[in-house]
Amino acid sequence: MSALRCGFALRVASALVGVTCALWSFVPAKVAYANVSLKITIRDEGIAPLAFSAKQGELVQIDVVNQGTRTHNLVIPAFYIFTQNLNPGEDVQASFRPDKTGRFPYYSDTGGKPEPGISGTMTVNP
Ligand SMILES: [Cu+2]
Numbered sequence: 001m002s003a004l005r006c007g008f009a010l011r012v013a014s015a016l017v018g019v020t021c022a023l024w025s026f027v028p029a030k031v032a033y034a035n036v037s038l039k040i041t042i043r044d045e046g047i048a049p050l051a052f053s054a055k056q057g058e059l060v061q062i063d064v065v066n067q068g069t070r071t072h073n074l075v076i077p078a079f080y081i082f083t084q085n086l087n088p089g090e091d092v093q094a095s096f097r098p099d100k101t102g103r104f105p106y107y108s109d110t111g112g113k114p115e116p117g118i119s120g121t122m123t124v125n126p
Contacts, residue, residue: 044068053123078104
């Protein structure tokens with residue numbers, strides 16, 4: 001039934017279907033080979049961005065900058081990212097390939113526990 005309907009659609013709107021199929025085949029391929037590169041800025045009151053996303057298995061490159069007046073760091077426990085403590089004005093780079101999908105917190109925990117307001121959520125898509 002659906003094959004018949006698809007065939008009919010192809011005959012009556014082959015150009016449109018062709019474009020749609022091309023888009024659907026193009027988008028996943030493009031995403032699969034794209035890496036995520038982003039800057040995470042930490043201040044005493046917050047962190048930016050509050051969220052970002054990546055794909056499972058793709059390289060995530062992070063540049064962490066402390067623009068606050070106190071010491072901060074960045075941890076993403078789910079992926080074993082624990083940066084050094086950053087003094088005001090310092091930055092550090094980290095990279096990893098997320099090996100699982102889901103939503104995972106990242107935050108500063110200088111002082112031994114997550115600091116209120118200095119946290120975000122990373123989403124890893126399949
Ligand atoms: Cu901090």
